[in-house]
Amino acid sequence: MLLVYTHKITPRLKYVFKHICTRILGVKVEFTTKIETFIAHDSLKMSYTKQQLGNEFFVKSHDILFEQGLSDLDINVQNWENTKCFFYNGDKSAIPFDIFAASFYLLSRYEEYLPHVKDEFGRFTAAESLAYKCGFLHQPVVDIWAYKFKEAIQAQFEEFKFSEKSYTIKPIIDVPSAYNFRLKGFMRTLGGVVKDIFRFRFKSLYIRFMVILGFKHDPFDTFKFLINRQKNTKVKFLFFFLIGDYSTYDKGINPNKKKFVSLIKHVADYCLVGLKTSYFAIEDISILKKEKLRMEDILNTTLKASRQSFSRLNLPESYRNLIELEIQEDYTMGYVNHIGFRAGSCTPFLFYDLDYETQTPLKIHPYHLMDYALLKTHSLLDKKKVLNEIIHEVKQVNGEFIPVFHNYTYSNEKQWYGFKELFNIILESANED
Known part of the structure; x- marks a missing residue:
């Protein structure tokens, strides 16, 4: 079990940690706001807050997981080894980005609640997305970040065995x-025949009759x-x-x-x-x-x-x-x-x-x-x-x-x-x- 110390336990925090730690990495996760409980825990643990407590595994938190509703976020996507990430959190953090905040932004579809241009069917398009604009749509970044987090925490807790899932x-x-052509009813079939004739689609007309008469598949x-x-x-x-x-x-x-x-x-x-x-x-x-x-x-x-x-x-x-x-x-x-x-x-x-x-x-x-x-x-x-x-x-x-x-x-x-x-x-x- 991974114990996470934080200053405030919110629904957003629990949601995204469970996706990354439990669904992707197969590790059960619990949360505490009590320093004594955190210190007493003798297995996998980390702090997720603004200031590091001591020399524990620490990820500096972004505000998004402690907020409610939507806010005007300043997102600066940067390169991170073989991928990209955002919500940079400085050198003191065990990993250089707050992957939990960034993952929440993507998983919750935060950007789809913000004003955007829809296509003719009323859909949110790829071109409107942060992933497309910043060139990481082709990667499952949330999962990639999760494995980077696993690698970093494994270095500090070498004896802990993570479960493996498969593709x-x-x-x-x-x-x-x-x-x-089949089972379309008389009126729809007649309409199709007329369309085929007016659009000079004689091959389609031929296939239509052959299918209806049972001579063709x-x-x-x-x-x-x-x-x-x-x-x-x-x-x-x-x-x-x-x-x-x-x-x-x-x-x-x-x-x-x-x-x-x-x-x-x-x-x-x-x-x-x-x-x-x-x-x-x-x-x-x-x-x-x-x-x-x-x-x-x-x-x-x-x-x-x-x-x-x-x-x-x-x-x-x-x-x-x-x-x-x-x-x-x-x-x-x-x-x-x-x-x-x-x-x-x-x-x-x-x-x-x-x-x-x-x-x-x-x-x-x-x-x-x-x-x-x-x-x-x-x-x-x-x-x-x-x-x-x-x-x-x-x-x-x-x-x-x-x-x-x-x-x-x-x-x-x-x-x-x-x-x-x-x-x-x-x-x-x-x-x-």
């Missing part, structure tokens, strides 16, 4: 529409391939099916179609299944509740995980709605068009509500790569290089790598050429030393 992967299959129906891959790997895939009502943004399959329900049940026999919430469910808890109950009826079990449509997040309301409906996990934290670590970590963490100053039970699993971001790189060789680089970053800190691919990513469409091979690289990375 894991959690492949996400996002299903906004299970089929491109629907291009989005890659579920047989995915289930076969699932049967040959120990890693559980997590599917997110959209079962919301048809709208401007959500054009999935009608959830009342028996064949669609049967597909979800079939996938759930082999893989994990969660809810891909519809575009408008993010703002309306009644829609979210309806979709949750609909998915629970299909799965015949309690819904555990969700992912927001278009990767939209409106903090803190989006997460509060999930908590109110007792959804335990969310997989929306990431950027659609940029590869990297939105919250600075590749270790799942609990959502901290900055308005209420409380740690919540909602576990955030940040994703680090979406298939669309890989389309920016042109050749398959470049895609492999980028993919291997992000895998390497996560492996270095024994984190959890979460890629998001879609069901149509595995189709034979030209733009998705080579993505089956990329998926195999991800699956094989879990078996390598």
Whole structure:
């Protein structure tokens, strides 16, 4: 156990120390404001305050963990060996930066509560983030800092044995529409036919009729391939099916179609299944509740995980709605068009509500790569290089790598050429030393 002496025990302090020490490094952590208790402790210990007590392991604290609400922070990002950090705390500290304050800033998504420019879907973009602007989005800095802290404290407590965790992967299959042409209904099919004709998409028109007549396989129906891959790997895939009502943004399959329900049940026999919430469910808890109950009826079990449509997040309301409906996990934290670590970590963490100053039970699993971001790189060789680089970053800190691919990513469409091979690289990375 690590005992931390500090002048004031706050919810923020407990939250971030437990993420770094317990979730990343596997060490239980306790806190005290009593010097006598601290001196009497004969194992791993450190002080986290403004002034060092004696010659103990000491990290000089920044004010952010002792504040409430938001303040105008002066952030100066500096180089630190193989990475970057901020909240420099001088030479007297055992490590040159207050990694706990910096980690809290990233994990709590402090910057997303501050004024910023949103994109056309109302999303916080990578370009608005400190990590992107200062060139460390590609690194899981919170985990890297945690291991630097471990190295420093291990030098002072040589006999203490830290537990080791290992690299894991959690492949996400996002299903906004299970089929491109099947089960769309007469009016939607007619509308599709008219569009194809007016846009001179005769190849699409031909495939549409061949699929509807049963002579050809629907291009989005890659579920047989995915289930076969699932049967040959120990890693559980997590599917997110959209079962919301048809709208401007959500054009999935009608959830009342028996064949669609049967597909979800079939996938759930082999893989994990969660809810891909519809575009408008993010703002309306009644829609979210309806979709949750609909998915629970299909799965015949309690819904555990969700992912927001278009990767939209409106903090803190989006997460509060999930908590109110007792959804335990969310997989929306990431950027659609940029590869990297939105919250600075590749270790799942609990959502901290900055308005209420409380740690919540909602576990955030940040994703680090979406298939669309890989389309920016042109050749398959470049895609492999980028993919291997992000895998390497996560492996270095024994984190959890979460890629998001879609069901149509595995189709034979030209733009998705080579993505089956990329998926195999991800699956094989879990078996390598």
